Amino acid sequence: MISSSILKKSQSLIALLLLMIVLSIVTDKFLTAGNLWNVLRQISVNMCLSIGMTLVILTAGIDLSVGAVLGLSGAICAGLLKSGISIPAMDLWIGFTVLGAIVAAITVGTALGLFNGWVITRFSVPPFVATLSMLTVARGLTFLYTQGQPISDLGANFEKIGAAWFLGVPVPVWISALFILVFYVLTTKTSLGRFIYAIGGNEKAAQVSGVPIQKVKWIVYALSGAMAAIGGVLVTSRLNSAQPNAGINYELDAIAAIVIGGTSLSGGQGSVKGTIIGAILIGVLNNGLVLLNVSPFWQQVVKGLVILLAVIVDKMNQKAK
Amino acid sequence: MLEVQNLTMEFPGVKALDGVNLSFEKGKINALLGENGAGKSTLLKILSGVYQGYSGEIRMNGQTVSFPDTIASQAAGIAIIHQELNLFPNLTICENIFLGKEIENKFGLLDKQSMNAICLDLLKQVGVKANPNTRVGDLKVSEQQLIEIAKALHSKASVILMDEPTSALSDQEIDRLHQLIRNWQSQGKTIVYISHKMDELFRITEYYQVLRDGKSIAYGWMKDTTEAQLIAHMVGRNVVIEKKKENYVQKEIAIDVKNLSLRNQDSKISNRLQNIHFKAYKGEILGIFGLMGAGRTELLETLFGLHPEYSDMQIFLHGNVKKIASPADAILNKMAFVTEDRKKDGLVMEQDLTFNISLPNLELFEWLKDEPAKAKAEQYRTDLRIKSSSVEQLCGKLSGGNQQKVILAKWLSTNPEILLLDEPTRGIDIQAKDEIYQLMKQIASKGTCILFASSEIPEILALADRVLVMCNGQIQAELTGDLLNEHNLLKEALPKL
Numbered sequence: 001m002i003s004s005s006i007l008k009k010s011q012s013l014i015a016l017l018l019l020m021i022v023l024s025i026v027t028d029k030f031l032t033a034g035n036l037w038n039v040l041r042q043i044s045v046n047m048c049l050s051i052g053m054t055l056v057i058l059t060a061g062i063d064l065s066v067g068a069v070l071g072l073s074g075a076i077c078a079g080l081l082k083s084g085i086s087i088p089a090m091d092l093w094i095g096f097t098v099l100g101a102i103v104a105a106i107t108v109g110t111a112l113g114l115f116n117g118w119v120i121t122r123f124s125v126p127p128f129v130a131t132l133s134m135l136t137v138a139r140g141l142t143f144l145y146t147q148g149q150p151i152s153d154l155g156a157n158f159e160k161i162g163a164a165w166f167l168g169v170p171v172p173v174w175i176s177a178l179f180i181l182v183f184y185v186l187t188t189k190t191s192l193g194r195f196i197y198a199i200g201g202n203e204k205a206a207q208v209s210g211v212p213i214q215k216v217k218w219i220v221y222a223l224s225g226a227m228a229a230i231g232g233v234l235v236t237s238r239l240n241s242a243q244p245n246a247g248i249n250y251e252l253d254a255i256a257a258i259v260i261g262g263t264s265l266s267g268g269q270g271s272v273k274g275t276i277i278g279a280i281l282i283g284v285l286n287n288g289l290v291l292l293n294v295s296p297f298w299q300q301v302v303k304g305l306v307i308l309l310a311v312i313v314d315k316m317n318q319k320a321k
Numbered sequence: 322m323l324e325v326q327n328l329t330m331e332f333p334g335v336k337a338l339d340g341v342n343l344s345f346e347k348g349k350i351n352a353l354l355g356e357n358g359a360g361k362s363t364l365l366k367i368l369s370g371v372y373q374g375y376s377g378e379i380r381m382n383g384q385t386v387s388f389p390d391t392i393a394s395q396a397a398g399i400a401i402i403h404q405e406l407n408l409f410p411n412l413t414i415c416e417n418i419f420l421g422k423e424i425e426n427k428f429g430l431l432d433k434q435s436m437n438a439i440c441l442d443l444l445k446q447v448g449v450k451a452n453p454n455t456r457v458g459d460l461k462v463s464e465q466q467l468i469e470i471a472k473a474l475h476s477k478a479s480v481i482l483m484d485e486p487t488s489a490l491s492d493q494e495i496d497r498l499h500q501l502i503r504n505w506q507s508q509g510k511t512i513v514y515i516s517h518k519m520d521e522l523f524r525i526t527e528y529y530q531v532l533r534d535g536k537s538i539a540y541g542w543m544k545d546t547t548e549a550q551l552i553a554h555m556v557g558r559n560v561v562i563e564k565k566k567e568n569y570v571q572k573e574i575a576i577d578v579k580n581l582s583l584r585n586q587d588s589k590i591s592n593r594l595q596n597i598h599f600k601a602y603k604g605e606i607l608g609i610f611g612l613m614g615a616g617r618t619e620l621l622e623t624l625f626g627l628h629p630e631y632s633d634m635q636i637f638l639h640g641n642v643k644k645i646a647s648p649a650d651a652i653l654n655k656m657a658f659v660t661e662d663r664k665k666d667g668l669v670m671e672q673d674l675t676f677n678i679s680l681p682n683l684e685l686f687e688w689l690k691d692e693p694a695k696a697k698a699e700q701y702r703t704d705l706r707i708k709s710s711s712v713e714q715l716c717g718k719l720s721g722g723n724q725q726k727v728i729l730a731k732w733l734s735t736n737p738e739i740l741l742l743d744e745p746t747r748g749i750d751i752q753a754k755d756e757i758y759q760l761m762k763q764i765a766s767k768g769t770c771i772l773f774a775s776s777e778i779p780e781i782l783a784l785a786d787r788v789l790v791m792c793n794g795q796i797q798a799e800l801t802g803d804l805l806n807e808h809n810l811l812k813e814a815l816p817k818l
Contacts, residue, residue, distance in 0.1 A: 191685060
């Protein structure tokens with residue numbers, strides 16, 4: 001009884017281990033330090049997006065705007081770093097340090113997330129619709145800001161964030177690990193985390209129990225926006241360039257990681273831990289398909305089927321309960 | 322002709338129907354009477370095919386029938402006009418009436434013209450002046466009730482059961498309905514009229530049958546009985562619950578409510594609650610009694626700050642005006658609210674006891690204190706005798722009575738001065754009920770003021786020191802002492818014309 005329930009709880013972990021064993025056997029390259037660090041580095045962006053959005057989905061919401069917010073904040077980070085803000089009328093030019101540009105990018109991401117939260121709580125717009133329109137707006141703003149051109153050559157210092165190693169581990173992996181810790185603690189050790197689960201589990205009961213529903217929703221959408229911005233900084237730094245179409249469809253990979261990790265889209269059930277495994281699983285799958293020389297078109301088909309399979313298995317387990 | 326013989330339906334811990342025998346002959350208008358909880362709704366749900374698993378027999382025109390689902394019941398010719406309207410607000414009048422029996426043209430497409438024509442005729446018969454293409458959600462409640470009647474009219478059923486069909490209707494509309502009922506009678510249909518409104522029953526029905534505690538109690542001709550006799554049949558029981566012993570003496574005011582009103586969210590005309598004033602005292606159990614729709618739940622919700630945008634009220638606690646615009650305000654002022662519907666707004670079912678009990682005790686930004694919270698939950702689990710495997714068991718896996726105890730534990734853990742209870746014993750077994758009664762007495766004796774809303778007369782009588790009787794969103798009467806008895810409660814709760 002107990003062993004089977006543990007088995008069910010960690011089914012995504014088991015799937016991940018199986019996948020890794022298979023890949024270690026069928027390819028020579030998978031189980032090498034270089035490749036594994038590479039996988040972790042590639043995962044770090046999706047990791048940031050998906051742990052941020054996990055909070056939103058736990059409240060029974062969704063945030064479709066993370067990819068577009070990533071694009072816009074990355075572009076703003078690059079733009080500020082490269083050319084600052086100039087106001088010709090005042091004959092003023094404000095330059096930005098690396099830290100200043102990153103803070104500005106995260107501020108933009110947080111502000112867009114807050115706007116999502118405001119629209120959703122104030123006007124009762126369904127989260128799907130509110131964040132879908134934010135997706136379009138943010139992507140449009142990105143094209144406007146970049147004039148459709150990449151912003152490149154952002155300096156060696158900035159590039160280090162995405163490319164450098166620290167104590168033998170790539171910096172983006174450190175960054176995502178830090179936020180994993182923060183979000184894990186937030187969801188399991190604080191009242192905010194408990195309120196998030198309560199709202200997703202039964203919003204009406206949470207309301208009667210005095211849970212400040214609107215504030216909590218503002219916070220989770222703001223955090224999701226902030227994490228998207230951090231993802232934007234990582235992507236921009238890694239490429240040493242902000243692409244106007246950076247982050248397109250990233251929201252889908254984030255949702256996939258969350259769902260594979262066992263978080264229910266109807267809210268109230270799931271965990272940051274699960275999302276981490278989901279994100280790693282998608283990263284390993286991507287890597288494995290590349291190593292096996294599967295064509296990029298087939299890669300998409302396989303990935304889609306894996307997501308579907310994960311959800312079907314989850315549903316069947318729920319029924320078995 | 323519809324007969325029910327030896328019908329028994331058991332739920333865990335409760336016999337909702339206990340060997341009921343009823344016979345509704347065609348051609349005469351039958352009244353079915355009974356208090357809340359007498360078994361009427363269970364009977365209706367069996368007849369409409371919602372509940373299975375009963376024992377006994379149902380016969381229509383001498384033939385034994387059974388209804389595995391609602392479609393089978395409709396096909397057999399039973400139409401039920403429910404008290405809680407069963408219409409789809411997002412569909413039009415016409416779509417609602419023809420749902421599942423749409424008329425198609427020769428191409429297999431919907432024949433809207435014929436349906437609209439039939440619909441218009443039905444609307445004329447029930448007296449609703451509206452376009453068949455109006456969305457039902459845009460209609461007034463009284464019109465919606467008439468649409469339900471139009472649906473029954475269209476179904477050509479041979480047995481028509483009406484559960485409080487006039488609760489939202491005006492006098493004129495009631496007259497029209499009664500005319501329709503007489504037409505049905507002359508067409509030889511079997512008619513069952515369920516209502517609490519005595520004057521209506523005497524006006525339209527001819528033969529009565531009374532249910533009480535799941536048993537058939539009495540029957541006879543309406544012309545041979547009186548209102549007092551019928552009420553006596555409905556309530557006349559030996560109260561099983563132990564009476565409250567000592568007479569309560571009012572000491573210190575716990576809450577003073579003035580000018581409370583609650584606007585209707587969709588119409589500006591009628592108020593759901595109005596003109597409500599009352600005081601409640603420390604250590605007092607103040608009963609709030611009323612029939613369905615009287616406004617008990619709304620009153621408690623409003624007091625707890627759940628309808629800030631639609632309500633007006635002045636609340637005095639410890640002599641000071643307090644603004645209660647949200648449950649958080651209410652909790653801050655030491656109020657607690659055990660809601661009526663455990664699943665809907667009571668518990669987060671897929672979380673455990675500790676989670677649910679801790680919920681109202683948390684501020685937005687603080688660290689969870691796992692061990693003290695668990696210890697607290699453990700203590701309530703022992704004190705309230707909550708039957709669960711541990712405090713980590715999910716609330717969804719508990720029985721109704723134990724879920725109710727978890728909700729009580731959750732609110733007791735906030736040390737409330739004013740405890741609002743809305744039907745705290747609905748749908749739970751007798752033993753759990755009794756434990757909750759004992760607990761209420763114990764809480765009150767420690768000085769907490771309990772506002773106890775219930776539709777069950779025996780528990781109100783056994784526990785309340787004083788009772789506010791509500792009807793149509795107003796407080797109709799305040800009963801204490803010798804005046805606080807079954808007869809007066811029911812008399813004051815019935816709508817006056």
